[in-house]
Amino acid sequence: MQKRVLVTGGAGFIGSHLCRFLLGKGHEVLCLDNFFTGRKSNIDNLLGRHDFELIRHDITEPILVEVDQVYNLACPASPVHYQYNPVKTVKTNVMGVINMLGLAKRVGARILQAS
Numbered sequence: 001m002q003k004r005v006l007v008t009g010g011a012g013f014i015g016s017h018l019c020r021f022l023l024g025k026g027h028e029v030l031c032l033d034n035f036f037t038g039r040k041s042n043i044d045n046l047l048g049r050h051d052f053e054l055i056r057h058d059i060t061e062p063i064l065v066e067v068d069q070v071y072n073l074a075c076p077a078s079p080v081h082y083q084y085n086p087v088k089t090v091k092t093n094v095m096g097v098i099n100m101l102g103l104a105k106r107v108g109a110r111i112l113q114a115s
Contacts, residue, residue: 004066006030006109008059008100009073011038018071019043025053030065034058036088037076059096063103068110072100 005022009015010031015038019029023046031043032055046052057063059074075092076082082089097113104111 002026002028003068004028004030005069005071006032006065006067006103007031007071007073008096009038009075011040011043011054011072012077013036013042015048015071015073016042016060017051018073019046023049027054028053030055030067032057032059032063032074034074035086037078058092059099062099064106065103066107067109070100070104070109071114072097072111073114075094 005027006016007022007029007115011033012018014032015033019031022029028051030053031046034057043054045055074096076089100111100113103109
């Protein structure tokens with residue numbers, strides 16, 4: 001059964017691979033990234049697909065999309081990145097999780113919290 005799946009941090013290394021995996025399983029993927037550490041080059045080959053949508057957004061701000069599943073991978077993972085802006089990292093980890101949990105609750109989606 002096809003699902004509509006939100007992948008936050010979808011332009012990051014792990015997120016982009018997860019997007020490809022989910023597309024390969026026949027799901028519709030919404031890739032959300034603020035490009036603080038994610039790279040457009042990681043998802044270039046997915047752009048233009050009918051079952052893939054790129055949303056440039058920071059999860060520290062609420063978002064409302066209709067989805068069945070949420071994979072929250074949005075967080076700077078490298079010490080170089082999270083030490084560069086520690087306040088942004090904490091906001092992403094706290095406000096981002098609150099926003100994604102709130103989204104999942106509102107739309108009845110399952111969530112995998114990985115950040």
